[in-house]
Amino acid sequence: MKTLAEMHTPIFWAEGHPGALDRENWEIKITGACERPQTLSWSQLLALPQTEVESRLTSVTRWSVNGLWKGVTLKDLLQSVGVLPSCRFVRFWSVGLIYDTSIPIEIALKEKSLLAHSFNGEFLTEDYGGPVRGFIPYLWGYKSAKSVVRIELMEYYVSGFWELRGYTDSAKIEAGPCLDLNDDGAIKEIEGPGEVFF
Numbered sequence: 001m002k003t004l005a006e007m008h009t010p011i012f013w014a015e016g017h018p019g020a021l022d023r024e025n026w027e028i029k030i031t032g033a034c035e036r037p038q039t040l041s042w043s044q045l046l047a048l049p050q051t052e053v054e055s056r057l058t059s060v061t062r063w064s065v066n067g068l069w070k071g072v073t074l075k076d077l078l079q080s081v082g083v084l085p086s087c088r089f090v091r092f093w094s095v096g097l098i099y100d101t102s103i104p105i106e107i108a109l110k111e112k113s114l115l116a117h118s119f120n121g122e123f124l125t126e127d128y129g130g131p132v133r134g135f136i137p138y139l140w141g142y143k144s145a146k147s148v149v150r151i152e153l154m155e156y157y158v159s160g161f162w163e164l165r166g167y168t169d170s171a172k173i174e175a176g177p178c179l180d181l182n183d184d185g186a187i188k189e190i191e192g193p194g195e196v197f198f
Contacts, residue, residue, distance in 0.1 A: 034087070042132075063180075063185070071135065086155050
């Protein structure tokens with residue numbers, strides 16, 4: 001199976017590429033509306049139940065890539081920290097704490113929403129949001145935050161980096177033409193609102 005690089009997946013960091021990151025010493029803080037806030041190490045993340053899903057990352061700039069994404073479901077992660085009934089949104093922070101974005105907890109609890117570390121059997125590189133990124137195939141890609149270092153469980157919504165710059169808060173995937181990177185960038189149609197498969 002091809003890697004993201006082999007499919008010429010665009011590399012884009014709104015806040016600037018972070019350079020080399022230390023996978024083995026990576027930590028993710030989980031705070032906010034939960035009973036057991038914690039900091040997960042890389043080894044602890046890998047020790048949790050692992051899930052692999054086939055799905056698409058679809059950019060608001062109209063390209064899409066399908067493959068096997070592997071990591072920990074956000075549902076399992078939220079259960080492990082004892083998410084409170086008052087939690088309404090899950091907020092991700094990328095390395096450097098410049099980039100953030102939030103999703104409704106209903107989306108976070110869907111079966112394909114992951115804290116992902118691998119694509120097609122290989123660990124994600126820094127170019128594509130490694131060591132660990134959000135993977136939210138139900139929404140435009142700016143909700144799939146790269147190189148996540150903090151997850152806040154929120155009782156209210158806060159607009160993130162791109163949302164403050166004019167992107168929609170809902171990030172609902174809209175019908176229209178899109179480049180399918182699995183087919184050498186062929187232009188295909190997303191068939192309807194929220195439909196991420198061609």
